[in-house]
Amino acid sequence: MKTSIKLSAAACLALASITAQANDAGAYPARQVTIVVPFSPGGGTDTTTRILAQKLGEMWGQSVVVENKGGAAGSIGAAQVARAKPDGYTLLMGNIGTQSINPSLYKLPYDPKTAFAPITQVVELPLILVVNPKEGIGSVKDLIDAAKKRPGELFFSSSGAGSSMQLASEAFQNAAGVKMTHVPFAGEGPAISNLIGGQVNVTFGTVMGSGPFVKQGALQALGVTSSKRYPSFPDVPTIAESGLDGYNSVSWVGLLAPAGTPAAIVDKVSGDVKQLLSDAKFSEQLIGQGGLPVGSSPKEFSKKINDDFELYNKIIKDNNIAVQ
Template identity: 45%
Template structure:
């Protein structure tokens, strides 16, 4: 049995906040129906929270945690439905086309709403097709390498990449995701050449990195940090503007030698456009209360994630500003479309 589990089993066992598997949901009709839910009765049945990546990634961790807490509050199950593919576009479209009644939600990320739509043609509008609910978490990425990679700092990684142009490879959660953009921005800023290896989510990517199939990753801290702590991966730097309290001795990429480099990931809940305002407000209120719980804050902060919260309007403004910011970064860095 141990031999069958291998690296994949080890990785999934250390994923934060693992919960029991839930039954799969059937494919929803692509045409959006009229919402029939009476907002004051909401919720009266199970809620589907779509995570548009394969299980095991950072969005999966946050979705499971919030879903469990909503169940404890309402007594209605929240099923996290992993619909990976097309760098989050498949699951995101499924959510966008769902009935706007509050029973299908999306665990959105900067990858699905910002970077992928900027680099690829996606079948939805990240602003017009969704109603913002709440900005849940802000998290820097972490530059992690397999222990076999002979680089113990960002400067050594840059030197290694320059000495072997195009030979180092880095994993991402998929083309157009924030982890892909982090790698491309690193290449452009540091002046190095590395090979991009896309996966269908951060979970599969980290599994392959731990197994030695790829050499490095700009990974979500929620899933990468446990492997740094156990020595399965080596952390070199975090990608935010400042150091993180969970690993205060680890420098930022910018202070470690690649000046001006900054990339952060975020997660948040969206509903299909047209969802009743009363339902949006109710979801926002409950998830904000969840994010303020000492237990939840401790779990997220221990993984390097910063609980956020706020109003639906603040989240919507953040998405629009992030789209404008990354459009400039992509243009200035000369990052090609997918």
């Protein structure tokens, strides 16, 4: 009889917990939600967040505020969210850097694998392999041939050591069996400007950063880093279909909550974002900003974070990449 009573009590506690989570999700959000962007205003992560925050605010009937908390490659803002109350009212718009790359480059004040509850990958951010048209390089094959003939003599720019731009190039070199020389700059703007000016030969730029120059003819696009062609550049092949089978190196932006946030709230936010991304006009807006809508489940997003950590941790170690 005592055993039966204990089991019944345990069952009641479990039921109460499930009911509480359901009630939390049902009432959520009952007040303002803050999404922390761990970077300065104006970048791809910030732009995507502001577009999404407006739509979520309209859907929820509550204010969704974007708070920029930049510094230390995104770790300051991420740490703020990691310490926040796990009630769904403070979220993080992380990216591939904060969640999958930084752990291999920095000593962080939190463990990305345990400090957060992944909600959903919002967008995938392909990069475009671009060259100065004066180089006379018209394809991925041409670039590989040139790099093999002049090992170490071709220079590629990036937005900094350990950036997704550098890692995409390192992955390219590993796959192609070539060696180019890295020239890091303080941001994508200078990296692109120096490519246009002829100080460097090649770079992997974002759609937002390099795309306009491709359309103007100041840069020539050789390939995109995603597994599928980018809608805004349908004539530009993927690097994989250009001869490097299996090549895929993309950045991404995604929502996370502090660890311990009720699963019901995580699932609700994930489902609501996915619903928004299914709207054609909203998706077109994100595509115009350089992102391909995703809307993954929490489980799928968690796997993406871990898979990318394993991929880039190996690249960082194999190529002795370090930040100053």
